[in-house]
Amino acid sequence: MCAGVVLGLKEPVGGDWSQLQGSQYALLAARLPMRIALHLAGMALFFYLFQPVVGTWIIGGWIAVALIVTADGARLDLTMRDANQRIFTRDEFLRHTFYSGLKGVVWALPALLFMPLADPGTNAIAWGFAAIMLLVSAVSRYGAPAGTVLFCIVTSLGYATGLLLIGQTGLGIIAIITGIFATSGTIEGARVALSAKIAQLGMNEKSEVVSLLLREYEDSDADWLFELDPRRRLRSVSPRLAVALGQELSEIEGRSFLELISGSAWETGRFPSSLHEFAEKLKKRENFSNLVVEVMVNDERRWWELSGASIFNEAGGYAGFRGVGSDVTTQRESSEKIAYLARFDTLTALPNRLMLNESLGEAIGYAAKWRTRCAFLMIDLDRFKAVNDSLGHLTGDRLLGQVAGRLKSLMTENEICGRLGGDEFGVVIRDAADRSKVEAVAKSIIEHLSEPYQVDQHVLYVGASVGAAFGPRDGRSVEELMRNADLSLYRAKDSGGGEFREYEPSLHASAEERRQLEFSLRxxxxxxxxxxxxxxxxxxxxxxxxxxxxxxxxxxxxxxxxxxxxxxxxxxxxxxxxxxxxxxxxxxxxxxxxxxxxxxxxxxxxxxxxxxxxxxxxxxxxxxxxxxxxxxxxxxxxxxxxxxxxxxxxxxxxxxxxxxxxxxxxxxxxxxxxxxxxxxxxxxxxxxxxxxxxxxxxxxxxxxxxxxxxxxxxxxxxxxxxxxxxxxxxxxxxxxxxxxxxxxxxxxxxxxxxxxxxxxxxxxxxxxxx
The missing domain is CATH 3.20.20.450 (EAL domain)
Known part of the structure; x- marks a missing residue:
């Protein structure tokens, strides 16, 4: 820490100047009686030493000035007794430093005015008292280091000058050295005190934060503390943990924590993976943080978020675990619902376009890895728009629900179906090495989706057209396969519907021709x-x-x-x-x-x-x-x-x-x-x-x-x-x-x-x- 920061001349890095300096200057009032007593003793000594030399009036005038400056300085010190509880201003800092320098001038005057008229013995006694004042100031006034340093510099220079003028060179040099040591001692002492104060303020701030968190914890019903002994049994059970477990304190004290939260899995040994992970952490005495665990409380599945650390006794031996937990079931269910909505169609409960894209990407990767083929079928309902237009969207939605049910019933482990949007569906076939099986799946889809539907007392007939693209033959990316399957579906629709068509390179040329025709037609x-x-x-x-x-x-x-x-x-x-x-x-x-x-x-x-x-x-x-x-x-x-x-x-x-x-x-x-x-x-x-x-x-x-x-x-x-x-x-x-x-x-x-x-x-x- 540089001298400028210690003296209060510079802003501390990462600290509050007013708070730090105010806490130091507030100490002045506590040490004020000692300083006043020292000043009064000095005035009495100097009256005794110099009155016979300079006369009563001159020494009396000096004492009067010294009393006025000392009294006014004392008044200023008293105004700063609450400086640690309010904003300490730079104006107060400069005023106190000025009075400290003024006191130095007052106490340096005898060396310049009285000592040239006195004998060497008297001067030696006067300098000795001045040296004591410098020492006491350096020791007792580190709360105001800037003022103390200025007082020591002015006083030591005054006595050094006076002693050198009367030919006492040795004492003059000693006065200079004394001033230097008093100044450096003041700065060093203030540095130690300021560092300690910064550390103390930091500790106080952390203590306040901890107290705030504890108050928040006490005011909240969301979290609870738990403590386990070396055998993973509950001890010092908190009331909130008992409420979370749905039992009385007396019923769970000393019982196995794992047994209480595992439900029937404790007997069968079929623990959820998250609970098994928690048990492993306890067994290996590993600390854990924000571990989400599936628990059973009163035969109801819940999700707890647990954090804990090992504790040790005074001898260094393992004493168990201590931690905090909270019920995050609501958040977990919300996250699961969001994840479901992101990948499943709400109308049909089938995977949506996003999930089909992911599944097709995985199928493409599988085909590349094992040097086989995958396939994507794109399905469009025939005459569905007529149902929507004539009977309304509600009937159309119910029809789509029945279509989804039939489509899902046709899927095996090798296929996954989903809804792309509107009346379009898609099927990802993971292993399509046998082309005839892909064709059989497509024709089965057309056959089953073309059977009559019973919706709201209406018998409805819609057919289906299917287009297929094989990877990697017809595309090595999800976008390519979907686009080419769409082109083949377009060809199937052009043929009158109710047809299955595979992608052919000529379809791309036809699509490009159609795109160019459309551009020209516009x-x-x-x-x-x-x-x-x-x-x-x-x-x-x-x-x-x-x-x-x-x-x-x-x-x-x-x-x-x-x-x-x-x-x-x-x-x-x-x-x-x-x-x-x-x-x-x-x-x-x-x-x-x-x-x-x-x-x-x-x-x-x-x-x-x-x-x-x-x-x-x-x-x-x-x-x-x-x-x-x-x-x-x-x-x-x-x-x-x-x-x-x-x-x-x-x-x-x-x-x-x-x-x-x-x-x-x-x-x-x-x-x-x-x-x-x-x-x-x-x-x-x-x-x-x-x-x-x-x-x-x-x-x-x-x-x-x-x-x-x-x-x-x-x-x-x-x-x-x-x-x-x-x-x-x-x-x-x-x-x-x-x-x-x-x-x-x-x-x-x-x-x-x-x-x-x-x-x-x-x-x-x-x-x-x-």
């Missing part, structure tokens, strides 16, 4: 790459054109001409069909407004468009902008509109029909045919799909029966029928004979440009005039 409207073709619809009897169906085409700057069968499903999946559909509606209406007034325009509308709130508004805008009469516009929809939100679709079409537009049901009989659809909405036209027309041309009895039934039903409901896909005169004659009202197909015209459509009108007009 810019197709802006780049003016879309156009409309028009296919004529003729009257079955007169073969005169009655309308045209608008068909969108895409000639990409990057990909060239793209088939509608490829980009229309992509547009529907990405909802790009909504802006594209609006554009088609506007363009078709503008073109049809230039045709003869008796020619209509048919525009296909996707289910995605019908669910838009502003669909009817977009139709109104197209009609008003083009000037086309609403009666000339026919909206064509498919039965799939009723699988999304039937009520929304019906309201949208009813709004359009209220404008005067007609609505045709396209591709009737190919998808989800139900006479209920015809009851929900009054269609103007039913279009017979070309598959039935082709079948009828080949004398298929089923196709003929279906066409006849549709025509008869439409006639009875006041609807017209349009047969699609008529390619020959023979097919046209057959359709005409079966009673269809309108015909559409290559026999009467392929899809054509707008200019070519206008030429059709011109030819018909010329034929009528001829």
């Amino acid at each position: 810019n197709a409207l802006k780049n003016e790459e879309l156009s409309l073709n028009y296919q004529p619809v003729v009257d079955a009897n007169t073969e005169e054109v009655v309308s045209f169906e608008a068909l969108v085409r895409w000639n990409s700057d990057v990909h060239g001409p793209v088939s509608p069968g490829k980009f229309i499903p992509l547009a529907e999946d990405t909802r790009l069909i909504v802006p594209i559909g609006k554009w088609v509606m506007q363009q078709a209406c503008c073109e049809a407004a230039q045709w003869p007034g008796h020619i209509g325009i048919n525009v296909n509308v996707s289910p995605e468009q019908l669910t838009e709130p502003d669909f009817a508004t977009s139709v109104v805008h197209a009609l008003s902008h083009s000037g086309l009469a609403a009666e000339r516009l026919e909206i064509e929809v498919t039965e799939s509109i009723f699988l999304r939100d039937a009520n929304v679709a019906r309201r949208a079409l009813e709004q359009v029909m209220a404008l005067g537009c007609s609505v045709a049901l396209d591709d009737f009989g190919t998808g989800y045919s139900s006479l209920g659809y015809l009851r929900k909405l009054r269609f103007s036209t039913i279009k017979v799909d070309q598959t039935f027309v082709q079948g009828a041309s080949q004398a298929s009895a089923e196709s003929l029966a279906i066409i006849n039934a549709v025509v008869a039903m439409a006639r009875s409901l006041g609807m017209t029928t349009t047969a699609e896909g008529v390619e020959t005169a023979e097919e046209a004659e057959m359709i005409r004979s079966m009673g269809c009202n309108k015909i559409q197909g290559y026999h009467f015209g392929r899809p054509m440009l707008a200019a070519e459509a206008r030429q059709v009108f011109e030819r018909e007009e010329a034929r009528r005039l001829a």
Whole structure:
């Protein structure tokens, strides 16, 4: 510790200057009587020695000044008696140091004023008393080291100067040496005292902390103390430990601690691993901290957190254990619940995506280690969205719960299933060396998940599609395998659902092509790459054109001409069909407004468009902008509109029909045919799909029966029928004979440009005039 810190001139490192100096200066008041007595004795001695030499008045004046300074210094010392209990200021420190220096000046004056007039013997006695004052100050005033040092320096220099001036060189040198030793002794004594004070304050602080912790412990019911003898039996049992064990103090004193907390395991020897670890710590006399132990208290499983250390007697012998414990059952259960929620799906109780990722990562590591294969199956339910949309999410959730139960029942030790989200599930197959077994698992999943479900008095049918990827063949990471399994699932869904497909490298190329197509399609409207073709619809009897169906085409700057069968499903999946559909509606209406007034325009509308709130508004805008009469516009929809939100679709079409537009049901009989659809909405036209027309041309009895039934039903409901896909005169004659009202197909015209459509009108007009 440097002299500046000891003297109070510098801040102590890591300490409080006010607290340390205040505790030292508070000692001055206790030693004040001794200092006053010494000063009064000195004044009396100096009066006796120098009164005959300098006279009464001069020595009396000096004594008066000394009394005033001593009294004022004493008053200041008394004000500092509580300096250890308050903030000790630097102003007080400087004032006391000033008075100490002033006292040194007062006691140095006799050496400069009186000693030159006195004899050597008198001067020797005066110096001797001054030396005693220096010694006493160095010993008794270390509580104020700065003031003491200043007093010693001023006094010793005064007497050294006086003695040297009168020729007593030896005593002068002794005075200087005395001052040096008094000063250094004061500093060293203060250093020891200050170090002791710092240590004492540190101990006091620690004691206060311990007392605070003990008070907190006493005020808390959460923890308890325990003490064990060398045989691990309880002794000095605390009441709280007895409460924690659910027993009386007298019942557990002296009993085995392990027996009390192990329950039935004490008899069977089947201890939980944590309790076994605790027993080993006690057996090996090892200290332990925050050890979480599973215990049984009154046949109830609890979790205790224990900390303890070995204790030894005065002879150094082992005396047992002493420690503290607390019940952390609530925290443990909360942690377990959080861990469960992090890895399990709350709806189905199956592992979630995170846990499936971890399991697949472990399977990949296992396959790499043993040079075998693992597999990941991705499962998607078919027609689940229809259940959700028609019966609500609550029914859908209950259905997912039954799906999870069936899926879990199919798993063996080699598989783990989980829910990825929505209606997607996954299965990790650890050892997939036998490909046929993987296929068997996938087909078993499809078979069991496709069986009917009984949910809330509803019998529901949903199927399943499965895609598979094998590691490391199809990927060496979790992300690769999941992505490739998803691609194979996409292929299975494209095949109509209810299928199992394995990953093939070509699928990645298809996915990349789809990604690039989507990117280009997003810019197709802006780049003016879309156009409309028009296919004529003729009257079955007169073969005169009655309308045209608008068909969108895409000639990409990057990909060239793209088939509608490829980009229309992509547009529907990405909802790009909504802006594209609006554009088609506007363009078709503008073109049809230039045709003869008796020619209509048919525009296909996707289910995605019908669910838009502003669909009817977009139709109104197209009609008003083009000037086309609403009666000339026919909206064509498919039965799939009723699988999304039937009520929304019906309201949208009813709004359009209220404008005067007609609505045709396209591709009737190919998808989800139900006479209920015809009851929900009054269609103007039913279009017979070309598959039935082709079948009828080949004398298929089923196709003929279906066409006849549709025509008869439409006639009875006041609807017209349009047969699609008529390619020959023979097919046209057959359709005409079966009673269809309108015909559409290559026999009467392929899809054509707008200019070519206008030429059709011109030819018909010329034929009528001829």
